[in-house]
Amino acid sequence: xxxxxxxxxxxxxxxxxxxxxxxxxxxxxxxxxxxxxxxxxxxxxxxxxxxxxxxxxxxxxxxxxxxxxxxxxxxxxxxxxxxxxxxxxxxxxxxxxxxxxxxxxxxxxxxxxxxxxxxxxxxxxxxxxxxxxxxxxxxxxxxxxxxxxxxxxxxxxxxxxxxxxxxxxxxxxxxxxxxxxxxxxxxxxxxxxxxxxxxxxxxxxxxxxxxxx
Numbered sequence: 001x002x003x004x005x006x007x008x009x010x011x012x013x014x015x016x017x018x019x020x021x022x023x024x025x026x027x028x029x030x031x032x033x034x035x036x037x038x039x040x041x042x043x044x045x046x047x048x049x050x051x052x053x054x055x056x057x058x059x060x061x062x063x064x065x066x067x068x069x070x071x072x073x074x075x076x077x078x079x080x081x082x083x084x085x086x087x088x089x090x091x092x093x094x095x096x097x098x099x100x101x102x103x104x105x106x107x108x109x110x111x112x113x114x115x116x117x118x119x120x121x122x123x124x125x126x127x128x129x130x131x132x133x134x135x136x137x138x139x140x141x142x143x144x145x146x147x148x149x150x151x152x153x154x155x156x157x158x159x160x161x162x163x164x165x166x167x168x169x170x171x172x173x174x175x176x177x178x179x180x181x182x183x184x185x186x187x188x189x190x191x192x193x194x195x196x197x198x199x200x201x202x203x204x205x206x207x208x209x210x211x212x213x
Contacts (some may be wrong), residue, residue, distance in 0.1 A: 036061040036063050036078075037061065037062040037063075038059060038062075039056055039059060039061060039062050039077060040059060041059045042055060043055065048074055048090065048091025049073045049091050049092055050091075051091050051211060051213075052089060052092075052183065052210070052211060052212065053208075053209070054089070054205050054206075054208050054210075055204075055205070056201070057201055057204045057205075060079055061077060061079070062075065062076070063076050063077065063078050063082055063086075064076070073091045074089065074090050074091070075088070075091070076088050080194065083190075084189060084190050085187075085188070085190065085195075085198055086189070088184070088185070088186040088188070089185055090175070090182060090185075090186070092178075092179075092181040092183060093182040093183075094180075094181055095113065095115040095181070096112055096113070098110055098111075098112045099113060099125070099182075100129065100133055110128050110129045111124075111125045111128060113125065113182050115180035115181070115182075117177065117182075119154075119155035120144065122157075122182070123144050123155075123157045123173075126157065126159075127141070130161050135163055135164040137161075137162050137163065138162040139160075139161045139162075140159060140160050141157075141158075141159050142159055143156070144156070144158075147174055149174050149175060149183070149206070149209070150178050150209060150210065150211055151210070152178050153176065154175055154176030154177075154183075155175060155176070156172065156173070156174050157172070157173040157174075158172050159171050160191055167190060168190070168192070169188055169189060169190055169191055169195075170189060170191040171187060171189070172202070185205065185206050187199070187202045
């Protein structure tokens with residue numbers, strides 16, 4: 001399993017630059033040949049349901065959602081490929097909605113979002129997501145603290161998790177409940193090298209986030 005994992009990482013690292021180069025074809029849509037779309041540096045970009053705008057200090061790639069499957073308020077970016085790093089934007093998830101698609105028949109569900117949730121409750125919801133839907137074999141909370149986000153009182157949730165592919169990943173989620181809706185930026189990357197290498201860039205993206213109408 002470890003050899004297969006390393007092979008996938010090598011392929012991802014090789015094809016991502018080519019995918020990014022091709023992804024400008026077709027304007028704001030993904031091209032037929034690539035799941036990636038180039039996000040230009042230092043340009044204001046509306047993300048998710050287009051109610052939040054951010055500015056990336058260097059080029060990233062918009063990619064079809066991986067962490068939060070098929071939810072319209074969610075958008076995923078990657079720098080080196082989804083196996084290595086992902087930034088997910090949750091933009092205005094409504095009260096009583098789930099952060100992922102799930103059926104009533106699913107045995108291991110993720111709690112729905114409630115607009116009166118506290119930061120610890122949202123952190124617990126995210127941990128359940130990683131354990132039940134993303135295959136985390138081990139999950140460790142590193143810290144949970146208040147933090148201003150989108151100009152309102154929010155939180156910062158730091159954690160790491162060991163996945164079924166035997167790779168440790170590290171994450172930081174910054175979020176807030178704004179107007180009874182949930183807004184998050186979720187950074188998740190391989191703990192070895194990629195998390196620390198990209199954290200400053202992701203922090204710049206988080207600090208640039210603002211609500212737009």
